[in-house]
Amino acid sequence: MTVTIRVGTTIGAAPDRVWAAIEDLETHTDWMADAASITFLTEQRSGVGTELACVTRVGPLRTNDVMRVVGWDPGVAMTIEHRGVVTGRGRFVLTPVGTACTGFAWTEELTFPWWMGGPVGERAARPLLARIWHRNLVRLRAKVEAGA
Numbered sequence: 001m002t003v004t005i006r007v008g009t010t011i012g013a014a015p016d017r018v019w020a021a022i023e024d025l026e027t028h029t030d031w032m033a034d035a036a037s038i039t040f041l042t043e044q045r046s047g048v049g050t051e052l053a054c055v056t057r058v059g060p061l062r063t064n065d066v067m068r069v070v071g072w073d074p075g076v077a078m079t080i081e082h083r084g085v086v087t088g089r090g091r092f093v094l095t096p097v098g099t100a101c102t103g104f105a106w107t108e109e110l111t112f113p114w115w116m117g118g119p120v121g122e123r124a125a126r127p128l129l130a131r132i133w134h135r136n137l138v139r140l141r142a143k144v145e146a147g148a
Helices: 015-022 025-029 116-144
Strands: 004-010 033-040 051-058 061-073 077-083 088-095 099-112
Touching: 004 116, 015 025, 015 088, 015 099, 015 116, 025 033, 025 116, 051 116, 061 088, 099 116
Parallel strands: none
Antiparallel strands: 004 099, 033 051, 051 061, 061 077, 077 088, 088 099
16 A cells, blocks of 8 residues: 655745755755755766665654655656655655746655554554645745745
């Protein structure tokens, strides 16, 4: 079984400014509270084929989330494949809203291993992860709107 988690927000900046804030993968730790550190596994640092490991913490739990960028459409969308303990895909989609705003949609489709509760763990994690990722988007919005 796979759990799907969707969060989103509207950011008061054009898609190119929002993309500029997310295309530097190393800076995701600045706005993702659950991302403790990022280490690149390839020399490549952006675009399809980039591989990285992210130490992810949720409360007392820590995992090493190994990821590969599998979709990269500048200003529009970024897709990653989770290849660590938790597997699946995550996708950021940017949509213009009027002339000066961007809709930011974040969707994750994740599969948990049996020892993390499998389908039961997925259902239990959904509301917790949605809250964490919604707060991450609040942090991203503040960063982008402040011009950081």
